[in-house]
Amino acid sequence: MxxxxxxxxxxxxxxxxxxxxxxxxxxxxxxxxxxxxxxxxxxxxxxxxxxxxxxxxxxxxxxxxxxxxxxxxxxxxxxxxxxxxxxxxxxxxxxxxxxxxxxxxxxxxxxxxxxxxxxxxxxxxxxxxxxxxATTSWAGEITGILERIVRELVEHEAETLAWVNANRGAHTARLARSAARLVRTTTIARDVPESDxxxxxxxxxxxxxxxxxxxxxxxxxxxxxxxxxxxxxxxxxxxxxxxxxxxxxxxxxxxxxxxxxxxxxxxxxxxxxxxxxxxxxxxxxxxxx
The missing domain is CATH 3.40.50.1820 (Alpha/Beta hydrolase fold, catalytic domain)
Structure with a gap:
């Protein structure tokens, strides 16, 4: 490493x-x-x-x-x-x-x-x-994906993570929890769609x-x-x-x-x-x- x-x-x-x-x-x-x-x-x-x-x-x-x-x-x-x-x-x-x-x-x-x-x-x-x-179409698609992730993993984090853990397992839930923290504590959800x-x-x-x-x-x-x-x-x-x-x-x-x-x-x-x-x-x- x-x-x-x-x-x-x-x-x-x-x-x-x-x-x-x-x-x-x-x-x-x-x-x-x-x-x-x-x-x-x-x-x-x-x-x-x-x-x-x-x-x-x-x-x-x-x-x-x-x-x-x-x-x-x-x-x-x-x-x-x-x-x-x-x-x-x-x-x-x-x-x-x-x-x-x-x-x-x-x-x-x-x-x-x-x-x-x-x-x-x-x-x-x-x-x-x-x-x-990265095209205009790509930017629109990634915007929609990130907006959905913000809704599910930030605004309703507890419910979403409980569902993921129950239906996708503990490993996937850990990944989702890490993604939620990244979206919640950084500007990534705003920055990526604003890319050239x-x-x-x-x-x-x-x-x-x-x-x-x-x-x-x-x-x-x-x-x-x-x-x-x-x-x-x-x-x-x-x-x-x-x-x-x-x-x-x-x-x-x-x-x-x-x-x-x-x-x-x-x-x-x-x-x-x-x-x-x-x-x-x-x-x-x-x-x-």
């Missing part, structure tokens, strides 16, 4: 970082794993795909976003720009100068895409898990390989068509029967697709689909374009 102080935001913050490197020989690539918002942390990678990535010869960097996990929780400074600046400072302090593969789950994918817009020569590839670039958004011109300027992964039952399913119209080097996959929590619920499939993207730059491996479960247009593998 390491703590790195960044210059992100007005005063910078301390970030909890974990780096795992192959023991035999130089790494084939470096992957930086970025987690989602509020209830997430680097643990979602540490206990799923990170060890297997290292075993495959990849240098892995994970960190808790500001306000999350073991990183510091500043009172303010939670616009998308602050998260991207944290990533810039982190890579600089770790002296990682070669292009990296950015793997972003949900909000982490939004941070990764913004970094790629700012630093096109520093990104070898983007792997987006249930994530989209990208124009279609800026999105089109991304030239590195991009792989976008969705669950067929997720609200984001269908976004791949829009992304394909903007990005010349985009591949997408839709996992049948999966919702938004693809990383947690299907880590093996995510790992196979990610390794294919990083090491082979080829087409995704075949993914078995139970009879009758494939969405419209699917074959007996992930829906891939």
């Amino acid at each position: 390491a703590m790195i102080h960044t210059g992100g935001g007005r005063e910078g913050t301390r970030l909890h970082v974990q780096r795992m490197s192959p023991e035999d020989g130089p790494p084939a690539a470096t992957a930086v794993l970025l987690h989602g918002l509020l209830t997430d942390s680097l643990a979602s990678y540490y206990f799923t795909i990170a060890p297997a990535l290292v075993a495959a010869g990849i240098d892995v960097v994970m960190y808790d976003h500001r306000g999350h996990g073991r990183s510091a929780r500043p009172d303010s400074g939670y616009r998308l720009d602050d998260f991207v600046t944290d990533l810039e400072c982190l890579l600089g302090q770790l002296e990682i100068t070669a292009p990296v593969h950015l793997v972003g789950n949900c909000f982490g994918g939004t941070v990764a895409f913004e970094y790629a817009v700012r630093h096109p020569g520093r990104v070898a590839g983007l792997f987006l898990i249930e994530a989209n670039p 958004v990208l124009s279609e011109h800026e999105i089109r300027a991304v030239r590195c390989p991009v792989f976008a992964l969705y669950g067929s039952d997720s609200e984001l399913a269908g976004q791949e068509t829009w992304l394909e119209s903007l990005l010349p080097d985009l591949r997408t996959a839709v996992l049948p029967g999966q919702g938004h929590s693809v990383l947690a619920e299907a880590p093996g499939l995510v790992l196979d697709l990610l390794l294919s993207s990083i090491l082979e730059h080829g087409r995704p491996p075949r993914i078995p689909v139970p009879a009758g479960s494939a969405p419209s247009g699917a074959t007996s593998k992930a829906v891939e374009r």
Whole structure:
């Protein structure tokens, strides 16, 4: 475990970082794993795909976003720009100068895409898990999500946490309690929706390989068509029967697709689909374009 102080935001913050490197020989690539918002942390990678990535010869960097996990929780400074600046400072302090593969789950994918817009020569590839670039539509969606979280986890915290504990278990209740504290004691619910958004011109300027992964039952399913119209080097996959929590619920499939993207730059491996479960247009593998 390491703590790195960044210059992100007005005063910078301390970030909890974990780096795992192959023991035999130089790494084939470096992957930086970025987690989602509020209830997430680097643990979602540490206990799923990170060890297997290292075993495959990849240098892995994970960190808790500001306000999350073991990183510091500043009172303010939670616009998308602050998260991207944290990533810039982190890579600089770790002296990682070669292009990296950015793997972003949900909000982490939004941070990764913004970094790629700012630093096109520093990104070898983007792997987006249930994530989209920051657009006007994204801002509206994240505003609605955060407003609901404020109602449920702040205004009715006791009732909501009791329900979560009874129906989702003690571990999920602890995550929800931490998210409630973050929303209650910082400006994150106000800052994230006020982030600057990208124009279609800026999105089109991304030239590195991009792989976008969705669950067929997720609200984001269908976004791949829009992304394909903007990005010349985009591949997408839709996992049948999966919702938004693809990383947690299907880590093996995510790992196979990610390794294919990083090491082979080829087409995704075949993914078995139970009879009758494939969405419209699917074959007996992930829906891939």
